[in-house]
Amino acid sequence: MHLVLERRTEQSRTIALVSPLIAIGLTLVTMSILVAILGTNPISALGVYFIDPLTDGYSLQEIAVKATPLVMIAIGLSLCYLANAWNIGAEGQFLIGAVAGSWLAVKTHGTDAGPWVLPAMLLLGAAGGALYSLIPAICKVRFAASEILTSLMLVYVADLVLDYLVRGPWRDPAGFNFPTTAAFDPVATVPVLIEAGRLHLGAVIALVVVAAGMVLLGKTIKGFEIRVVGAAPRAARFGGFNSNQLVLLTFAISGALAGLAGIIEVAGPVGNLRPGISPGYGFTAIIVAFLGRLNPVGILIAGLFLALTFIGGEQAQIAMKIPLDVTKVFQGILLFYVLACDSLILYRFRLIFASPKVSRGAA
């Protein structure tokens, strides 16, 4: 017996809608078994994971806060991936964006600088991320160096740059040598939307980014070019599209969005620059981009859903004493199921009850 994939001539709409449900169903079954083995009632565990966080305003806010950087980064990455440009260094661009924007916050700290500081910081953050992402992009178009690997390498460099700055030149002089900058001034802080809550302006910006992504991909020629270059490179060449230019463009956009997410995170929920500002957002966003099938609305949903598993996992730790490692395993399994089921959209699965040799002969 053996499994064969057949490319569908037309993508199935029904399957596109049903596949995530199948994946979630499979995950729930797997997870129930796993949780039951660990000696917890699976029904109540699932309730804590998926339903409790959706039933109170606080948790919904937290889901939005967690999803904000993931969605912003993933939108940028989806443009890259659609154009066949493999930026996997968003984590580094996130950090450099945070560093670039923080520079202004550190320089204006304690001065009576006006409300222009925050917008300028956001611009600097986006510019920093964009410039940083252009390094692998230029290496690719100019020297044909694999952007997957250069962008990944630059993550570590970014991490060390940030580490050096907060342990050295930018360290808070009143901070007992701890590796953080001084807390940002109010003019350098992203405002919260609800009093005493944590939902901040970044969430709105993320929604704007999603809308912009929809417009870019659906209504503009550039968006069309991006999709054609990715889906049919040869046709794109005949059409006279400049694929190098598109690599630079998509990298710059995704770097800018990652950088923007970085400075928003630092000037928002964190409040100062310090090591460990990203719990792997840049990498998690790659998963979000694929979960959302490189589609802006899909990414928004995927980002919120992944955020839900983080919040739910934390509440499961508190309410059910389910270890964090179980949440990680469960996230991994969920991702596998979703990715696998999405394969159904492009391919038809067929089980063939014959030896693989024969079927290859027939090919």
Add this chain to the structure above:
Amino acid sequence: MRKILIATTAAMLAAGVSLVGASAAEKLKVGFIYIGPIGDLGWTYQHDLGRLAVVKEFGDKVETTYLENVSEGPDSERSIEQLARAGNKLIFTTSFGYMDPTLKVAKKYPNVHFEHATGYKRDKNVSTYSGRFYEGRYIQGIIAAKMSKAGVLGYVASFPIPEVISGINATMLGAQTINPNIKVKIIWANTWFDPGKEADAAKALLDQGADIIMQHTDSPAPMQIASERGKLAFGQDSEMIKFGPKSQLTSIIDNWGPYYIERVRAELEGTWKSEDFWGGLKTKMVVMAPYTNMPDDVKKLAMETEAAITEGKLHAFKCPVFAQDGKEVECKGGTHLDDGQILGMNFYVKGVDDKIPGK
């Protein structure tokens, strides 16, 4: 249809939860936020032992919850708030980086009491606590100077924060009482926790001529390297004799249990007040592991020093203290440096041949 289903399930679950809540109402809920996994054998492991001591002491009267591996970035504020929202009335946040998030959450939950380890900012409902680990370091310095043949100590350090700097200084001040020409080689691993890197640092120190390993990082790797090379070493955070039965001279044990028990008791009795607790040998927040692998006279000296510090007759930073450049440090505490000077220590004492990184 699906929506209705979710809503009903949610309502049912909510009812279930509130039932559970009612039956557990008398229990005091105590929460803990950990920076690492509870199995790190070091910092977090010791805090969790403290939590277990609370469970043992109060049994059914308390219910403890912890969140492990909480990064100091944007997630920590949410994690702390989750514990507060889950009904925990006393919350211990056990890493320096949780300082600002703890204060932010505390403002929102004035009826919840918070305890932040190793920080310096307090509020009406936020206490701080930490250990006077430098007291143990002073004793280690004396033992090290007695036991070192080469007169060179190897120090695996994490980050140049005051706690680590004051540890290095206390070690040197102790060691200099035995051997005024003692040297210390310091390697900054720039991590609290990376067993491989800590092992590499310990190897480098031994290879460069140090013959005693001291560490201010959290894993037992340096101890185990010393053990492999037949050299002596001091443990950190926890009892590490298992990793160097023939090497461990003693270990500075972070003993949070008694403090946690005391604070939980205060909470149960309604006498909890915000305060700054800095406990040392006397209050048993810092405990020395048994003195092993040393001759009786050294052991005796170590125990006498420990007794003197415990009784308050001896202070690791007794005046005069001279800085690296030979200038005398202002003596704000009368006969010794005051707590503020130690908590914010950012200079080396005379005899340390190194430069503080980033300074």
Add this chain to the structure above:
Amino acid sequence: MGLLEAISLAVLAASTPLLIAATGELVAERAGVLNLGVEGMMIVGAACGFGGAWLTGSTMIGALCGIAAGTLLSLIFAMMTLGLAVNQVATGLALTILGVGLSGLIGARFVGERIATAPHLHIPGLTDIPLVGRILFGEDAFVYFSLALVVGVWWFLYRTRAGLVLRAVGDNHASAHALGHPVLRIRLFAVMFGGACAGLAGAYLPLAYTPFFIPGMTAGRGWIALALVVFASWRPVRLVIGAYLFGAVTILQLHAQGWGVGIPSQFMSALPYLATIIVLVLISRARTGGSTTPAALGTVFVPDR
């Protein structure tokens, strides 16, 4: 023991897990499969390796457990990317998340335990040769095995027909398929080999480096292994150089501190990554036709029928 010899030994030990993991990944990438889950496979290898050795008292069984664990995880990856044609980058990242969680669950009961370190070789006469004896004949078996592994892989890739086919599959799966080579089956073996190596590399840490298990003890070494494959431009011999260079920079940075050299340690730590990028640019630029980057790297293959 002289300082130079001591440093060399430390470099050997620090480089070995990187070399083993990178060798496995090199073979997978040569077959055109980019598995970013090396870190995940390594950490599960570490947990299972330690568990095996702790339960049985045998380093050998520990190593085998590590290999088995890495291979099993790589099979999940293969099932996804080869069987269901799912994107390799996303799957690799998901594998890492899964691996970190799994290792924590598996390793929870081993925390606080310790085992004996893997024995070092001792060949009377040879090991006692001054200067080079300890290095050439006195380390643990993993060190020499890793070198044998690289030689084996080199021989396989460049001197056997199967190796030629594997490289062909990595460079152009469509033509390899047209020539009648079983693309997916070859890739499956390459991915499994990568998993086995990653598992062994992970197991090396608790078995030979620091004989205890702590969650997260791989501390990013899997990602470094990925970098090394590129640094080596997918060539086994350069991989050895790269791994030892990387190990040397790590160790020398610590020694430099002990000597009191005042370079920010972050700069030293960033050097290997910057060097990798520069090497990548140079090799990509220098080549004309004979590219070393497997042309089909990271792309899915679904046989047409």
